[in-house]
Amino acid sequence: MTLIKEKRTIYLALGSNQGNRFEQLQAAVNALFETLGDVRKISAVYSSPALGFEGPEFLNCIVKMESDLSNSKLIKEVLRIEKRLGRIRGESAGYSSRTIDIDVIAIDHQEVRSKNLTVPHPAMQDRLFVLQPMQDLTPDWKHPKLGKTVTELLEACSDESNLSKQSKWLRNPKKNLQLDQFKYLAIEGNIGAGKTSLATLISHDFNAKLVLERFKDNPFLPKFYKDQTRYAFPLEMSFLADRYQQLLDDISQYDLFKEFIVADYDLYKSLIFAKVTLQDEEYALYKKLFHLMYKEIARPDLYIYLYQTTESLLANIKKRGRSYESDIQPEYLEQLNQGYQEYIKSFPEGGVKVIDVSGLDFVANRADYLKVLRAIVS
Template sequence: MTKRVYISIGSNKGERFQHLQHAVNRIFENIGTIEFISKVYTSPAFGFESDEFLNACLVVKTDLLPETVMKTLLDIEAELGRTRTDSNGYEARVIDLDIIFIDDDIIETTLLQVPHPEMHKRRFVLQPLNDVAPRVVHPVFKQLVCELLQSCTDDSVLQPINECLKNPIERFNFSHHNYIAIEGNIGAGKTSLSTKMSEDFNAKLVLERFADNPFLPKFYEDASRYAFPLEMSFLADRYQQISDDLSQLDLFKDFIVSDYDVFKSLIFSRITLEEDEFKLYRKLFYIMYKEIAKPDLYVYLYQNTERLQQNIKKRGRQYEQQIADDYLNKINLGYLEFLKNQKDFKVKIIDISNKDFVNNRADYLWVLGEISNEFSTN
């Protein structure tokens, strides 16, 4: 389950701003997508005599468990040079990373206390937090962050600096394109990738409505009987859906990402239909295909057959469990043959056979980099 984590970051030793930026980068790489970053403020040391701090606050979306987030933050602190001592007193530090809120959770463990028990007393926490979450309610005090800031008795004076921390997600720029299609074999992960991209990059998500097709379970039971009605129903549905979704302008989204391209109809039908049926089908397809907008980039997620079968078993759709390796191999070959001769749009083939971008954030960021690099080099 995705949660929003509100993280306070601070530094008062060495290259303070660089330490904050390094921390932001590591949080993005190891914990999740950063939605908001506050201004950076100078603030006096709180509770002890030392150099001024730089402080900021982040809002991070993550699928990690709360204690895993905390352990990861401690690892990032250690990586950036902080050595925590057994002392309970205040001290200068290269980097300080604290969890303030995790949605509206209340957590009390040996490792983690959420909400942070001292946050309401510290202006260096509340001021940056108010930049990014003024209307968030403290789950214990039942007060808004902006209200906590107004009533805070800490009289420290904070000043914003002119420099802003950069959000690492900006290295992946898709918003200057209109339409990205994510394609792949059965079980390749195209829906998972499309969904994650839509959430992280404010994209309109278009998902294939395969679950509503009454012919699909029947096809896996008797392919020769139900292949033609299955492919015809898919073609009609894909044509209608993609035409409707691409024609509906969404002013609040930056681009469209879909987990299929309508051309898959021709690829699958070439495998499933008899020759005379396929010729008729292909004629109908090209009549309809001329009217459909083409993607700016067509991404094909290649996975070997063994990994495809593992994914199919894992997601547990009963009617897919008997899919033969030979059928998956034919689909892969059909896609690769089609893409080899494609001139209507840009194509990026990404081999993800040794990647798990659903459960491994580093793999997800690698895939984003592969897609982003295709745009920057074309």
């Protein structure tokens, strides 16, 4: 999996004065969600007169998003969406009617001046149809060049256009994913399947409490990959103790009736790994200790297993470059996968989702990410 890139807050102004204006705005919001990133908030929709030319009234709004796209990629995607929704950009100067208009108003508190992008938008302080909906979303945002908040810019704005707030609101397409139906997701998978990356993305986009397995500090792990027979038992025992204590501490802090929690592991993985790595006598003892601990741990209401082919797993392991994982053998990964498959068979109907993510990169490719999210809620 690709490393997760830092996301920026982006404000976009949407406008339409041709065709079914509200549907045009909704189509634009949907397309932005599919390509740019997470839609955080959408302002109320306002009608306003055409500015600088004679034409039908516009419907306008501001969309607050988070995206990891570069500036060049961002503007490229915005122009592509406009074109797909029927926007025709002519060579003549001045304003004209349009099915959709998407302007990048601001990116965090940055100043950007390039051939294709200038932010903050150079005319934002003069446009009531930009400032009023932006006031709805972020009144305290401060213009990095003018040094004034949105509220102050609105008070000083000389635009006397007559804005009318609409009673109908645009829908955030993220709500169609309905991840809020779950309170506790456990994302599991083989070594290198991408479970930590997916859990981190979901936590950020859906405001979930994130529980990540603490495995990097385990002193037995590098030794185990060098000599499995010698270090298997102390490794599995230390993992079991750490996972049990972490889940007991972390999950107990949260209210599973009110908060959304996503974890990149489930305690049962300890038994799956132990069955593969331990000798029969060791496994028998380990199993007794495991079940004493397991009965005290809260169960996820959905268990997600990310499946990848052994070839994909090995490629991911090589890409992330952990030296102690360099000796992992295909046979070991296949044994683990078989152990997971046996465990999955014990789940009641609807309690588990197996998602094949072979060939997907849901960190770098938003379409892949949304494909995985839709598989979770399907």
